[in-house]
Amino acid sequence: MSEIAAKAEIIRPRLWLARIVPYLLLQVLIVFAVLLGLDLLEPRDPDNFAVSEFSLREAGITRPVTLPQFTASRYSLADPPLYSGQFEFKADGAGTTWSVFLPRFSNGVEVAINGVTILDSRRDPTANRPDRNTPEIAMIPASLLREGGNDISVRLFVWGPLRGFLDTVYVGPDAALRAAYETRKLLFVTLPVVFSAWQSILAVILAIMWLMRRHEPVYGVLAAAMVLGVVQAFLTPPVPPAASSRLATVLLSSAPIESALIVASAVLFLGWRWPRYGVLLFVPGIIVIAGGLIAGPPLPRILFMLLGIPTVGFCLVLMAGIAAYAVFRRQDVVSIALGSAATIVLTCWAHDMLSVFEIMPNERTFVSRLSYSALLIAIGAGLTWRFARALNQVDSFAGQLVARVREAEDRLKASFAREEARARAAALANERTRLMRDLHDGLGGQLISIVALSERGQEGTSITDAARAALKDLRLVIDSMDDIGGDLMLALGSWRERAAMQLRPHDIALHWHVTTPQGLPLHPELRPWHVIQIVRILDEAVTNAVKHAAARHVTVTIETRNDGEGPYGVISVADDGSGFALGDDGEAAGASQTARGLRNMRSRARRCGAILELCTGETGTRVRLQLPQVFPDSDATVS
């Protein structure tokens, strides 16, 4: 404690005081409460029926004694101290049953009324525990009772090292004595069993905890302590001279080991390292057990008295110290609960010690074992608290995780939105560029040509044709901007209408052959600029048929081919016109406009990844456009 105090003083003396003083005051309060409680809970016996004047024959000497009385410690059951007394019996005519009630004795009694034995406590296993304060009651058979004076004799069996003790004996109507007996039985027999059951449940829970979480030895240590406690409670204590196994004897005196285990688990529970010299705490317990294993009784009992009980006390003091330090460090409920429980047990232990050494006038009621339940409750509460806190932490961790994920999601969304906006802007810029080029290629040129024709004062068809071409192109550009979902057929559908309208005044029939209902394969990668290029190629082919070939029929054939490497579309435009001359290089010879038109067609086909084939002759011209399986993504092939 001094070391702790010194350390704390260096850090912050006032804080230390503020933390530890209320705790110490609380412990003082608890000590007083325990003492008061012990006094209040002390069972009251029916004094009207007390028989306390006895003559004691011990070691051949007879002397009068007044109960309660201590006798010398003995190690032999032969020739036990014999208490002989008298009591008055008066029959009340109602046949009331009389009993003899012994509130407290150690270690065993044999009661005889008028020379007939009616009670031998050695047959009651719980009565043989000096720490249990077991009371005894026995009904006196009516036939044994005589009107007037009756003899009562009590043989007190004592097995050391404790001194023998016999409390006042009560003889009277059973009804008058039974209540006091039941109270004592509840307090000193039933309650310990209940607590032992609780302890066994704790043992199971802790063992499971330890099995599931091997890296936390605290549960294992505590489980071992609980198991020892349960074994002590439920093992039948040996009654001399009956020989019991040495192992049972040893286990019965395992309390010092149990208390050392409790200290160890407290240290581990509070998250501290178990010091290496802490093993020393187990030494007394091991000595008791070793002695018990090597030598038979009564050595274990003697060793237990000499080493075990002081060790328990020392462990309790350690517990109180550890808890106080934990309170100082953490100020948490669990530490306070543990410390308070240690104080309660320590107080009771001190009470029992004073009782053993007969320093305090008492009736030799041992309460340490009973008060140990306070520690068990504290341990159970501490575990539950820790478990609940762990659950809360999991919850809050899950909550934090959700919040983090949401944050990340928001950030991602924001960046995605930025990226999307950037992409949209880029797409818009691309689209604008494309639109500009398309307008420049078609509409712009046609309008300029209209201007030029008007300025030259040309009348009639040439201007009309140019204007119609401009309108057609405008419609194409508008049309191509529509989303056709990769289905080129939808674009060709509109084109068919425009081409038919263009051909009708020239009395050229448009034949339309689609070889399959689907028409062309779907191209999800199809972009408006692909559509424009393809439609312009077809337009050019139709325009050539009208202007240069004097055709009567134009046949458009749409088919889907598959050479085993996936489907591709083929569109061909054939006319029955006169054709035109092709140069050696495959380019149209002569007429510059036709030549330019053909060059344009080829260049457009290239940009779309399509293959353009043109054959022309006396019987007509045929333009075959083989579409790619996948349209190119970029317009990079523009030369």
Place this chain on the structure above:
Amino acid sequence: MTDQGETGEAITILLVEDDAPTCWRLQDALVKAGYEVRTAGTLGEARIALAAGTPRVLLTDLRLPDGHGVELIRETRRRFPDTEIMVISALGDEESVISAITVGATGYLLKDAFPTDIATTVRDLVAGHSPISASIARFIVRRTQNSAEPPPGPALNTAKLTPREIDILWGIAKGFSYAEIAGHLGLSRQTVPGHIKNIYRKLEVHTRSEAVFEAVQQGLIKL
């Protein structure tokens, strides 16, 4: 070439177009075809002309100096259900044509159409054949597909269209002729125009709900 109504009288057409040259051009084509054509340059004039006599066919531009052609179409549709209505469009773009269809127009006429095409279109219309272009059919069928976000462009409720009607629209959008569509779908070629007329009627934003709305507004119906 002349076109006569059932009674032998000339079919009357009200042509509403504010651009004079375009108006003359269309008028010439229609008069040549034997129709009786009255013209109006504004919404106001059109209303006066409607009041003077119910035309068999209304051809109207959408952007008029004193209002929108859609109002005229809606009014005419309500007051004269027997009048066939067509919108005159420069480009035949979906925006204008669809908005006209939803108020009761059945088809459109391009301003630069050849005179023969103009006459043919009007004749078919009077005969009960509503013309539909590939691009309009495409617009409608693509609306039947879109489900997630509301697509851009004018509102269009395609919920009432039957799968057969949608198939017909697909065929038109892909450039198939009526005969080809009828062949693919196992229909008679003659029934296709009737389907198309039905499609137009189904796309009309329905007057019944409008009527209910107006009745509620005027306190004739209590809900």
